[in-house]
Amino acid sequence: MEFLKKTTSQTVVLEEATLFENSRPGACGIALPPLDVPAADVAKVFGNWARPNDLHLPELSEPEVVRHFTRLSTWNYAIDLGIYPLGSCTMKYNPRLNEEIARSGAILEAHPYDPEEWTQGHLAVMHELQEDLMRVTGHPAVSLQPAAGAQGELTGLMMIAAYHRAQGKPRKTIITADTAHGTNPASAALAGFQIVQVTTDQDGSVHPEAVKAVLNNDVAALMVTNPNTLGVFEKHIKTIADMLHEAGALLYIDGANLNAVLGIARPGDYGADVIQFNLHKTFSTPHGGGGPGSGPVTVSERLIPFLPVPFVEKKGDAFSLSFNRPQTIGRVKAFVGNYGMFIRAWCYIRALGGEGLRRVSEDAILNANYLRSQLKDVFNMPINAPTLHEVVFNDRNQRDSGLETTKIAKRLIDYGMHPPTVHFPLCVRNAIMIEPTETESRREMDRFVGAVKEILATPDVEQAPVRVPRERVDETKAARELKLRHVFR
Amino acid sequence: MSYPDNCKYTKEHEWIRIDGSTGVIGVTKYAIEQLGDVVHLDLPKVGMKLKSHETFGTIESTKTVSDLYSPAAGTVVEVNASLADAPEAIADDPYSKGWLVKLTLDGAPAGLMSAAEYEKYVSEDSSH
């Protein structure tokens, strides 16, 4: 365990009770100025619609609140601490300037119904981001509205449904691949489709024959992530796009892995009809422990009439919100979208520029291939094809020693590193899916490789992780007993 | 793993034991081992009419939720109430105390496997 000793140290971590256990009657974290108008009479106006005294919000002073959340923060791992090699999740550095600008007064205080005199700058940023996204995908139109990648998928699929309805021939089937994220079939179901799944070939790509076998005049679209979740670029994608279009069907590209191909391949150029962005993956808006996301979509000519409204339009030097799309699917979200995320993505794109964006993808590919080169002799690689920004291994070489995927992942935690994505994609048994992103330096990657190699060389002694505030968590008990909130006495 | 000879089996891993016009339905030990720790069962109400191969509920583990398919057509006459508070008990004794529902059958079910056929079926399934 030399490597472990060299790279980590044991430190004290403070325990922290819940807000409700810490609460004491009479404590208070804020002060409001005294009421400077007559106090209105609640009982008189609301009668028995008034709330009885049954609120249990905690009562804490300001320093207690600060310590509570600061202590809890030390129980979290984060990209700011080290490598976060979750495949297909694209955990990259979140530039601090973006956060500062998104939290500045001009941005924070803007109300969505502010008069356009006050919002020209905000609309200009949105318009510029619209242009940026179209340049990246090679598509002629865009909507920034979807609240997250999954909602972008839903938006794209609803546009596809509307397109076929407008053609006079509603279609009910979406073809997905076995490398798909779970959101794909879930979004398709919510858009009223049924799913047919095709199998990825041993070479890591979906083959045209597999698509041909299920393609008929009920197929509305094929939905595939490209590069896919094996890190492989779908090499027949152009042929498949042509086949689909000939059959009157469309091509949906899931943009989850767009970080790999900025300036290298554009979905609009190879026949994609719609793609969703995940601004947190490609353009580095912070994951925030799980959201907010933002899932803009760009589309081909075919789908322009069905885009959500409103969108930002430029006339002369003036910007305005336009609702002029008679065949629109409507709104997918109130207001204009997650503007705070647009600002961060806009800052990120400005900081990199066109050339820098390509450099991001190149470095992401270089880093993933570096890890592949360092780990290919210890892990089994079930699909041996050229890979881009991520690489998928499994535990076949370790299974005899009892070190299966989950154990390897949990033991990495004791080295102070987040494990890769495990047990996904589903088409690889016990998958270990690694995506370092462009953020990692060789030093960080070598630290990861060193930890993996030491784990694989060390017999399994204890139930990892043990060097954390909480050891293995009993998920069965959580699901059986369902304690979803604190119970007040 | 052995499977009781007095039951018939479905490809979705339900078993049915037929006694005259009544059928008792459960899920096989193989299915339960695949599911892992069972945490919840969603079962139909008495009186519900089921077609053959219709879903009549779900079985939920920490890993997944699976639909339950009826091996036969009929009407639900009894539901195993003892599983409501202790769904994990299904794993201890899936062919007896772990039964799920009793049906009054609308005739003899068809297209089911014998114990030997089912055993062969799952041995192929698990070799994938």
Place this chain on the structure above:
Amino acid sequence: MGSHRFLPNTLQDRDDILQACGVKSVEDLLVGIPAEVRFKGTLENGPALSEMEIRKRIHALTRGSRHAQGGRSFLGAGVYEHFCPAVVNQLTLRGEFLTSYTPYQPEMSQGTLQVLFEFQTMVADLFGMEVSNASHYDGSTSFAEAALMAARLSKGRARVLVSRGVHPEYFDVMKTYVANIGIELVPVPLDNKGQTSQAALKSLLAGDGVAAVMCQSPNFFGCVEDQETLAGLAKGAGAVFVTNVAEPLSLGLLKPPGAYGADIATGEGQSFGVPPSFGGPFVGLFTSRMEYVRQMPGRLCGETVDAKGRRAFTLTLSTREQHIRREKATSNICTNQNLFALWATIWLSMVGKEGFKEMAHQNFSKAEYAKDAILKTGKATLRYSSPTFNEFTVDVPSGAAAFAKACVARGVAPGVALSRFDPNDETGLLVCVTELKSRAELDELAALFKALA
């Protein structure tokens, strides 16, 4: 291009990596991409800018914003400006919260998970409901997904009655969500008091097949509704009752959804100190009865123990979610709105029990004061007689949009002209007053009515 400040790989590092991979150039790593689909051009997204240049650009672009212009606003309509203590912004900037992933590895994310447990507890308590999820994208999508959940609960019923008191943009989102799955939305009109018409509701409920009745209180026009009666009517017809609280600060004064029998209650957590930010990101609230928890969309955090028997938290019931249940999931939602669930949790713990009630009361008192002051000018009339919380609708006979425009020229947005949502509504102005407005600012608003309306 040389090195870039975000990218640790130096040119030497790149060469070393290429060597380790046994290839000569980056091109050699791209062999898996067929030549015919390679992008031959260069991305025209402009040059790489320094921090200084980006700051200057954003400053120049937003020079005309309300903040830069020192404007005052009485805009609400689903987005409410409330006081936010400095602590909230500071703590949410901690990298351990800001730059962590979804807590799928509970041993490395107990911080986020305990916050979610606290969030769920406070939201459920405020709503008087048994269970809250870990948050949704925003109020509009929470409400739309509530319609889908209600339809799942009442198997076979496909009509959903939606009050016209619901925010019109929420209604639009619902329309989009149900367009492909066979649910029919039927609007229920308001009566002349500005509340959901009970007579209309009764007649719409008379037919079979109503899955849910969906309302909002305080409603879009600011009116507090008789939710107890509406819930009773819905349940009498076997329908699920869903209510939306777009301004949940009102729950400091008003009876919560759980107390009047809501089966599902949604809301917009933006009110918990989340900045308006031109419309997002916000945080959707989603609560329900415990018996329906398995039909709830979205993420849930639960309490359990670790291997040593210590209290620990983990995501639970994830078998309902897309990554496991795929096309049979309760929703396609993949994330919660975690950073803003954290924001709301910190805000609520700072404001606390007494602060919440006091803030709610200040909103109510100031709005009542402003209402009186505006009506006294004789230039506007109150549209509805129903009680209101911090927002109310007045009619400006001279035209609401023109009046608003004249006020903006003097640095004040006096409210949202309802012609924005209904071109036929030329006189309606929705005015919102929160604790942030001083008496002097309310007097200024009344003076503008007097001078310009």
